[in-house]
Amino acid sequence: MVSERLIPPTGYLHIGGGRTALFNWLYARGRGGKFLLRIEDTDRERSTPEATAAILRGLTWLGLVWDGEVVSQFERRDRHAEVAREMLARGTAYKCFSTKEEIEAYRAAREAEGASYAVFQSPWRDADPATHPDAPFAIRMKAPRTGETIIEDQVQGRVVIKNETLDDMIVLRSDGTPVYMLAVVVDDHDMGVTHVIRGDDHLNNAARQQMVYDAMGWTVPVWAHIPLIHGPDGKKLSKRHGATGVEEYQAMGYPAAGMRNYLTRLGWAHGDAEIFTSAEAMQMFDLSGIGRAPARLDFKKLENTCGHHIAMADDAALLHELLAFLAAAGRESLTDVQQERMKRALPFLKKSVKTFPELMEKSAFLLASRPIVPEPKAAEALDTVSRGILKTLTPRLQNASWTKEALEPILNQTAEDYGIGFGKLAAPLRAAIAGRTVTPSVYDMMLTIGREETVARLSDAVA
RNA sequence: GGCCCGUUCGUCUAUCGGUUAGGACACCAGGUUUUCAACCUGGGAAGAGGGGUUCGACUCCCCUACGGGCUGCCA
Structure with missing residues (x-):
């Protein structure tokens, strides 16, 4: 556990x-x-x-x-206090009547003596209960003052802490509330926690917590303090x-x-x-x-890793997560039409995208609706000559079967008819379909939005 | 101040005494290509510094430097 x-x-x-x-x-x-x-x-x-x-x-x-x-943890405070009292009964803790002022004075005095550090040593540690005043008190753990506490950590190795460097930690405040260090141990024990994997900012604290386990006779969990x-x-x-x-x-x-x-x-x-x-x-x-x-x-590596996972993802799950992202980012969701197109586009789009914003960016062609307003650079690709080419192409698409195998010969033939390379044809096509100069493959776009929409967008562009 | 932890390419790391110190991201170059990506090939790039131990140290020990944490009637 x-x-x-x-x-x-x-x-x-x-x-x-x-x-x-x-x-x-x-x-x-x-x-x-x-x-x-x-x-x-x-x-x-x-x-x-x-x-x-x-x-x-x-x-x-x-x-x-x-x-x-x-x-x-807060709701379990009574149980924490109960354990503090049990420690008292077992003699592994004691009532400390020292006030905050007294503790500060103690430390100041030790420092004045030239001590490099001052662990507070409560005068009440071994006091006769008969001498206890009728005053507020905190419960302190009676920690060993000599020897060492050894943390066998699965990540940090064997960490040795000298007990003389640790003071008698307060487990229950004078107002009756438990301290975090006690609460963690009690909760972990009660919850049956066998492995404590946490940040290494708790490594030093583990020694004091281990003392509580020992004081209560509980089994110490496996420690693993990981770097931040x-x-x-x-x-x-x-x-x-x-x-x-x-x-x-x-x-x-x-x-x-x-x-x-x-x-x-x-x-x-x-x-x-x-x-x-x-x-x-x-x-x-x-x-x-x-x-x-x-x-x-x-x-950069996060993005790269995410890119692999988007590419590996199941299309339906990916669409679902995309919609969740849009909601989380406070962006507009996708319409039914857009979702339908997205489903068709995901198989190729997901291969070249690292994040959802990038996916949306590359989906601009499918997100858009007519009339497509070309960006300035895309508009340049729609000059008179290019529009003439598209005018020729459009009717040829009217009755074509909508597969890449069927479309390829048609586009190639059109380009050939004008004595131009495929690139020269692709540019105006991109402009007409997406209104941009940078888009996915023209075939992928055409197949995604379908024949009717493709023809309509081309007709719009040459009108 | 004291105590504890850490330190291999720019970054994440492999190595658990003997390697041309490996991989990934990033970067650079080339290739592929209908644009941008993606993709493919190649390249440069590291043991903080100093002492030990050992036939032999990135690996073990010590010191220093630099990071980080803890040192509370905070969590």
């Missing part, structure tokens, strides 16, 4: 969080495990229903379906790099399968495998293939 924790502070699924979810998903699904989802919403100011909804939308778009109900994703400049990914939210990528027109493939390869490798389906990824994915250095986002 595998866990995944996601924090919804800014109301969207960060691309790094998306990749972490993806790794968890691949690992769990590839081994018959469960992919569980928990929203770490104990920070009430940053957690809203909208923020949570955005995260679920992002995951859903990526195709990462989770098992069971989404667990709210950085921006193209190597710096931590932030807003100034542009897209950081998963949903932005949908709006930019990247197909989900391509995103998954790219994100899987970002920081993970399996020999020379580059382009693969999620099913294949599940077979190959392993914690040992994860790199230890942070990886940079490379939009």
Whole structure:
């Protein structure tokens, strides 16, 4: 079983969080495990229903379906407090009456003494309960002060932390609310999480969390701390790099399968495998293939990967995803006629396109409706001579069977009649059919829009 | 400041002591072609620096430099 924790502070699924979810998903699904989802919403100011909804939308778009109900960490706060009290009863935690001021004074004093760092050592750690004042208290874990805590990490290796560098972490605040570090451990234990795959910003925290497992006598999960994703400049990914939210990528027109493939390869490798389906990824994915250095986002490679996936996609599924993209991007949807044409065009269009916006761009000829207004450059291709050629061609198309095999001889013959190369004929045809100079193949366009529409557009152009 | 993690072509990476250091993206050149793409062929491009260990280091150890993380009654 595998866990995944996601924090919804800014109301969207960060691309790094998306990749972490993806790794968890691949690992769990590839081994018959469960992919569980928990929203770490104990920070009430940053957690809203909208923020949570955005995260679920992002995951859903990526195709990462989770098992069971989404667990709210905040709603489990009573259970967290219960565990804190149990630690108290077991003697692995104690009541600490030190105030914030006292703690600060302690640290300041140690610093004045020239200490390079100061772990707070509470005077209440071994105090006789009889001396406890009637005052608010926090519950602190009684952490070992000597020895080492060893994290056997599947990605980072064996990480040794000296216990003397860790203070007695507070597990329950003086207002009775649990602290995140306790909540994670309790939730993971209660949910039966066996593998914790998360960002390496939690690597140091793992030592303190492991102490909680030990204090409660619980089985420590398998740890795997993966490096974070950085921006193209190597710096931590932030807003100034542009897209950081998963949903932005949908709006930019990247197909989900391509995103998954790219994100899987970002920081993970399996020999020379580059382009693969999620099913294949599940077979190959392993914690040992994860790199230890942070990886940079490379939009060119993302595009290339997406191009492969669009080309591999099933036409019906692709059309469906295209419509979803249009909705996500706030663009106008396709009419029935446009959808019909799109279905005919997809088999050839998908081969040369990397994103949905590019697909739409190349679909301009099929999206357009009569009369086609040529762009200036296209209009130049419709000079008097060219229009004469089209005038000759048009009637020849009237009764032709609408297949490439049937059309080819007709166009070739027309070009020959005028003593011109095929290119000279294709230019005005492009202008008349699409109103542009850059289009898909003239045959593909004609077959897509059909005979009636083709003849009509040609007639319009020479009228 | 302290502690922890990291560093192979521009980018993502392979290599798990012995290789002409491989692949992919990107880039450059050529080819194909009805335009743009796509596609095909070829090319340039890397072990942060310095010490060790070893017959032999990209691989193991140490130091330095540079990145990143943690160090909270935040998550």
